[in-house]
Amino acid sequence: MSDVQLHPVQDAWKERALIDKAQYDEMYKRSIDDPEGFWKEHMQRLDWIKEPTRIKAVNFEYPDISIKWFEDGELNVSANCIDRHLKDKGEQTAIIWEADSPDDEAQHISYQQLHAHVCKFANVLKEMGVSKGDRVVIYLPMIPQAAYAMLACARIGAVHSIVFAGFSPDALADRINDCDAKVLITADHAPRGGKKTPLKANADKALKKCGDDVKCLTVKRVGDDVDMQDGRDFWLHEMEETVGNDCDPVAMNAEDPLFILYTSGSTGKPKGVVHTSGGYLVWTSMTHELVFDYHPGDIYWCGADIGWVTGHSYIVYGPLANGATTLMFEGVPTYPDASRFWKVIEKHKVNQFYTAPTAIRALMGKGDSFVEGHDLSSLKVLGTVGEPINPEAWEWYFHKIGKGKTPIVDTWWQTETGGHLITPLPGATDLKPGSATNPFFGVKPVMLEAESGKVIEATEAEGVLAIADSWPGQMRTVYGDHERFANTYFQQYQGYYFSGDGARRDADGYYWITGRVDDVINVSGHRMGTAEVESALVSHPKVSEAAVVGYPHDVKGQGIYCYVTLMAGEEPSEELRNELRNHVREEIGPIASPDLIQFAPGLPKTRSGKIMRRILRKIAEDQYDSLGDTSTLAEPEVVDDLIVNHKDLK
Numbered sequence: 001m002s003d004v005q006l007h008p009v010q011d012a013w014k015e016r017a018l019i020d021k022a023q024y025d026e027m028y029k030r031s032i033d034d035p036e037g038f039w040k041e042h043m044q045r046l047d048w049i050k051e052p053t054r055i056k057a058v059n060f061e062y063p064d065i066s067i068k069w070f071e072d073g074e075l076n077v078s079a080n081c082i083d084r085h086l087k088d089k090g091e092q093t094a095i096i097w098e099a100d101s102p103d104d105e106a107q108h109i110s111y112q113q114l115h116a117h118v119c120k121f122a123n124v125l126k127e128m129g130v131s132k133g134d135r136v137v138i139y140l141p142m143i144p145q146a147a148y149a150m151l152a153c154a155r156i157g158a159v160h161s162i163v164f165a166g167f168s169p170d171a172l173a174d175r176i177n178d179c180d181a182k183v184l185i186t187a188d189h190a191p192r193g194g195k196k197t198p199l200k201a202n203a204d205k206a207l208k209k210c211g212d213d214v215k216c217l218t219v220k221r222v223g224d225d226v227d228m229q230d231g232r233d234f235w236l237h238e239m240e241e242t243v244g245n246d247c248d249p250v251a252m253n254a255e256d257p258l259f260i261l262y263t264s265g266s267t268g269k270p271k272g273v274v275h276t277s278g279g280y281l282v283w284t285s286m287t288h289e290l291v292f293d294y295h296p297g298d299i300y301w302c303g304a305d306i307g308w309v310t311g312h313s314y315i316v317y318g319p320l321a322n323g324a325t326t327l328m329f330e331g332v333p334t335y336p337d338a339s340r341f342w343k344v345i346e347k348h349k350v351n352q353f354y355t356a357p358t359a360i361r362a363l364m365g366k367g368d369s370f371v372e373g374h375d376l377s378s379l380k381v382l383g384t385v386g387e388p389i390n391p392e393a394w395e396w397y398f399h400k401i402g403k404g405k406t407p408i409v410d411t412w413w414q415t416e417t418g419g420h421l422i423t424p425l426p427g428a429t430d431l432k433p434g435s436a437t438n439p440f441f442g443v444k445p446v447m448l449e450a451e452s453g454k455v456i457e458a459t460e461a462e463g464v465l466a467i468a469d470s471w472p473g474q475m476r477t478v479y480g481d482h483e484r485f486a487n488t489y490f491q492q493y494q495g496y497y498f499s500g501d502g503a504r505r506d507a508d509g510y511y512w513i514t515g516r517v518d519d520v521i522n523v524s525g526h527r528m529g530t531a532e533v534e535s536a537l538v539s540h541p542k543v544s545e546a547a548v549v550g551y552p553h554d555v556k557g558q559g560i561y562c563y564v565t566l567m568a569g570e571e572p573s574e575e576l577r578n579e580l581r582n583h584v585r586e587e588i589g590p591i592a593s594p595d596l597i598q599f600a601p602g603l604p605k606t607r608s609g610k611i612m613r614r615i616l617r618k619i620a621e622d623q624y625d626s627l628g629d630t631s632t633l634a635e636p637e638v639v640d641d642l643i644v645n646h647k648d649l650k
């Protein structure tokens with residue numbers, strides 16, 4: 001990593017920024033020394049129906065884990081995201097909606113219109129028998145109604161659980177049953193990348209596996225025919241005609257659940273992560289404003305799907321709580337071609353853009369011609385999330401997209417954390433490509449020795465990443481299984497929240513996420529993070545993506561197994577294999593030399609774009625029958641190809 005170049009805060013970023021270095025240092029210190037005082041002040045960013053007097057009540061001691069913030073406060077999340085903006089920003093655009101097809105006209109939904117839609121939607125849900133505390137599963141494409149549905153639930157105190165529109169009927173049924181939902185909200189079809197997913201038909205299949213009392217509400221997105229079952233299925237547009245226009249927001253306790261979201265399942269069976277109302281909204285609104293340096297009037301775009309936590313926190317709740325204009329995109333980065341992102345940025349004059357390293361690498365792999373000729377000068381801040389970003393992709397993003405003029409915020413966080421935990425702030429943090437840099441306010445990261453669990457005091461450290469105290473946006477429990485919550489996150493390293501990620505802290509105190517702790521391999525007694533080998537592979541000009549896992553090796557204990565996707569136009573060959581092997585030897589050293597390299601046109605990914613290494617590990621170990629839960633895979637077909645090619649390789 002010696003060739004990583006430092007990118008100091010530029011003067012222009014400092015001038016614009018809400019927080020500079022001195023402020024960051026002072027605020028961070030205060031947030032750690034006096035969390036009660038700090039959060040008593042910053043909870044004021046929300047409108048409370050009843051202002052909290054009890055700020056923090058937390059027990060991290062296993063097994064009685066209990067996390068409460070603002071516990072005697074009352075608020076309504078939808079009122080914070082909509083009603084309180086009506087006075088000054090009623091006419092301002094809340095949501096810009098860009099459809100899958102560039103030929104469809106974009107929609108601009110003002111806060112006033114958002115209010116009207118959400119009230120109607122909430123009344124429809126009430127009409128269908130939903131009341132405070134009931135669960136509602138949302139299985140929708142990236143359409144404005146998805147945001148209306150979330151906010152309508154929040155308005156009446158129902159708990160939503162969003163399931164990716166790309167998930168199968170089985171995955172959907174599991175989630176409906178796990179949370180015992182009363183209503184499923186879906187659409188006739190979901191257009192995406194020029195194709196259509198038959199959502200309602202999937203929902204019908206799923207509902208066969210659910211209780212008879214689950215009702216289904218369908219949004220007309222495409223207009224094609226779908227089956228409607230009398231007494232169970234309702235059209236949203238028809239229901240809306242039968243209900244009133246006004247719906248008062250319900251007063252909710254700060255600790256009442258806002259939503260359940262199942263993790264992406266890259267390491268195991270998905271967990272129903274529960275987030276509550278007050279702390280979550282304080283956290284998402286504050287991080288959204290400060291991390292993206294959001295100023296009133298900015299056009300902000302997070303390219304995630306609402307089916308994963310990034311969409312919850314940084315398309316809907318954080319931005320709308322801040323009265324922002326948030327862009328919602330129905331499509332994919334490569335449809336109609338690989339210039340779509342840049343076209344959307346140009347068209348809507350986007351100021352902040354947030355996406356995943358996997359998307360950046362994929363677009364980089366298509367070549368620069370797709371970027372050229374687009375006016376990206378509106379951009380002020382770029383962001384990444386989801387995985388460590390390799391320095392090559394970082395530099396490409398910085399130079400080709402940001403034209404060397406915009407900071408990149410590499411935000412480390414998890415479904416469980418609600419929002420960003422370790423991240424640069426645009427005006428405060430000198431950037432190092434590949435490092436998520438420093439903790440956000442109130443976050444106390446610690447490095448622990450993996451085996452002993454001892455805290456590593458030295459600044460320079462390598463180990464597992466844990467958090468020593470709670471922050472308001474933290475998850476509160478696993479739905480219906482508090483024991484699993486305590487066991488998963490608090491048992492192994494007692495007294496800490498254990499992230500499951502490994503990290504390195506450099507001499508400047510910067511954090512570098514090295515991947516999941518279980519992605520560390522032991523080659524002839526040397527422990528190394530698979531992310532390091534992956535980073536070396538993708539630094540080769542012919543490689544677009546790489547995933548590395550360990551496999552049993554007679555001599556070395558574990559061998560290094562690399563799955564490699566090549567750049568467009570490159571052909572696999574034995575020569576290239578050798579070239580890549582030598583390249584890794586040069587970049588890291590002979591110890592990291594790949595034992596097996598499998599060329600893979602596609603890698604198994606979650607819908608949020610994360611490589612499912614546990615599946616790759618099983619294939620590398622020849623254990624095809626125990627791939628585990630694959631319900632969250634974006635393209636299950638790639639697994640069969642991988643197995644065939646793996647057998648050929650051996």
Ligand code: ATP
Nearest residue numbers: 263264265266267386387388411412413414415513
């Ligand atoms: P599951 O927990 O079900 O296995 P998951 O961990 O992939 O799924 P998420 O909560 O969506 O589900 O992802 C969080 C993980 O993503 C983090 O634990 C970390 O490994 C990785 N991650 C997120 N952001 C970054 C980042 N900026 N740098 C490095 N890694 C990141």
Ligand code: MG
Nearest residue numbers: 263267414500
């Ligand atoms: Mg996880």
